[in-house]
Amino acid sequence: MADLNTKQKIIKASIRLFNENGLANVRLQQIANEIGISPGNLAYHFRNKEAIIEAVDEDLFEEAAEILSTYRIFPNLIDFDNQLSKYYSFIQKYPFYFLDMLEIQRQYPEMHSKRQVQVCKMISQIHKRFAFNQSRGLILEEPRAGLYNEIAEAIWVLITFWVPQNLIRGSEASMNVLEFKQMIWNQVYPYFTDQGQAEFEQLIRPLLKQRSAGS
Amino acid sequence: MADLNTKQKIIKASIRLFNENGLANVRLQQIANEIGISPGNLAYHFRNKEAIIEAVDEDLFEEAAEILSTYRIFPNLIDFDNQLSKYYSFIQKYPFYFLDMLEIQRQYPEMHSKRQVQVCKMISQIHKRFAFNQSRGLILEEPRAGLYNEIAEAIWVLITFWVPQNLIRGSEASMNVLEFKQMIWNQVYPYFTDQGQAEFEQLIRPLLKQRSAGS
DNA sequence: GTCTATAGAGTGATAGAC
DNA sequence: GTCTATCACTCTATAGAC
Numbered sequence: 001m002a003d004l005n006t007k008q009k010i011i012k013a014s015i016r017l018f019n020e021n022g023l024a025n026v027r028l029q030q031i032a033n034e035i036g037i038s039p040g041n042l043a044y045h046f047r048n049k050e051a052i053i054e055a056v057d058e059d060l061f062e063e064a065a066e067i068l069s070t071y072r073i074f075p076n077l078i079d080f081d082n083q084l085s086k087y088y089s090f091i092q093k094y095p096f097y098f099l100d101m102l103e104i105q106r107q108y109p110e111m112h113s114k115r116q117v118q119v120c121k122m123i124s125q126i127h128k129r130f131a132f133n134q135s136r137g138l139i140l141e142e143p144r145a146g147l148y149n150e151i152a153e154a155i156w157v158l159i160t161f162w163v164p165q166n167l168i169r170g171s172e173a174s175m176n177v178l179e180f181k182q183m184i185w186n187q188v189y190p191y192f193t194d195q196g197q198a199e200f201e202q203l204i205r206p207l208l209k210q211r212s213a214g215s
Numbered sequence: 216m217a218d219l220n221t222k223q224k225i226i227k228a229s230i231r232l233f234n235e236n237g238l239a240n241v242r243l244q245q246i247a248n249e250i251g252i253s254p255g256n257l258a259y260h261f262r263n264k265e266a267i268i269e270a271v272d273e274d275l276f277e278e279a280a281e282i283l284s285t286y287r288i289f290p291n292l293i294d295f296d297n298q299l300s301k302y303y304s305f306i307q308k309y310p311f312y313f314l315d316m317l318e319i320q321r322q323y324p325e326m327h328s329k330r331q332v333q334v335c336k337m338i339s340q341i342h343k344r345f346a347f348n349q350s351r352g353l354i355l356e357e358p359r360a361g362l363y364n365e366i367a368e369a370i371w372v373l374i375t376f377w378v379p380q381n382l383i384r385g386s387e388a389s390m391n392v393l394e395f396k397q398m399i400w401n402q403v404y405p406y407f408t409d410q411g412q413a414e415f416e417q418l419i420r421p422l423l424k425q426r427s428a429g430s
Numbered sequence: 431g432t433c434t435a436t437a438g439a440g441t442g443a444t445a446g447a448c
Numbered sequence: 449g450t451c452t453a454t455c456a457c458t459c460t461a462t463a464g465a466c
Contacts (some may be wrong), residue, residue: 001438006449006450021321022239022317022318022321024237024240024318025239025318025321025322027308027440027441027442027443028441028443029440029441029443031440033255037450037451038450038451038452039443040443040444040450040451040452040453041444041449041450041451043443043444044449044450045449047443048442048443049442049443087384100315101383102237102379102382102383103237103239105383106236106240114404116384116385119384139354147401150397150398150401151401153398154373154398154401156401157372157373157376157377158369158372158373160380161372161376161380162372162404164317165375165376167317168316169331169334170331179365180363183365183368183369185365186362186365186369187352187369188380189403190405190406192251195263205447221431223433223435242458243459243460243461244458244459244460252432252461253432253433253434254460254461255432255433255434255435255461255462255463256432256433258460258462259431259432259462260431262461263460263461264460276453343439368463388464395449
């Protein structure tokens, strides 16, 4: 099936262009040029622009789902830190996936509802981490009912919009995964018990201090 | 000057349509229809689409600048709470202003740089609030160098993307200014001194408990 | 200041040869 | 599976009458 190859090339090129220009500003012509095929050929593989966007969305949806699935039965601090690293890579690789969410909602509502489910799952997963680590004695009793849910939602917003926000502010160069993770851990830190703080200092702090060294 | 009137009508209609459909999806024809004038007349008042977007941007830029200017010489907690209410109204009124930031950056770079300055000012203002209230004994010594700057940046992201994010998640109905302010105060609360906590409970907590009552 | 009419440059999608 | 050619349509911007 040689056509799978071209199909994949189209998807890859589309992702690249979507990232650079945004969904609404990418022309079918551009995609065709990018991989050296004709617009007619493009139409052979995808009946229209929406079909391309759908295919791209499915690919990225699955990649995001994989990250979500790394949530384990016993989610310790290291586990969360690893997941944060993965989220960072994902969002940096596909910023349009989040920045064009509103565009998708407006133009392709069906795709959007699938994502909403994923977002809810992500927030609830963060919330469960609080609950689990509370049972382990690392996190304080909830100081006020509903607080940890609010914090979980805040963490989601920060995970999702921190990287795009830095793109917008034009400080891409200085941004790195350590600053990102530091900022998320800032959200959790105030709610550690003494034991939680100790475990954090021992297991996580060293990971945040690495200079972005090679190897 | 009857033309000022039409000019204003064009700007108002544009804002409405930009909010609904996003910058890239609004047609000049649409704007003209919205206020019952012809596209030709539109062209008389604004030489092209970019000129309209510029005018809109200037209006909103000034409105945002006004909110920023309410920062006082002695910024106490109530002052910040008031400013938060104003930000909330602003962002809810003009969500596209933030969500289409990337679009603006891509298509109209000159406008964008003006905004970047404003964003920096906003973050630095939040940071100054920490410093000032630390000197008043309401905020703890910075537990780790740079922390309050990180928190200030997180607060900015949350202020800016919380409302749009709720739009995207489709929970507009349930969102209200109290939840919004509660979420921002969550960011500050862990760093209050005992005195800070006391002042917060006395002055701010009552404001967060109001049901969204009439009058 | 406002209109109608239209030019001119895309843009998405299709038909049909190879 | 890929191409060229082209249609039908949309959008911005302009020209010129009123």
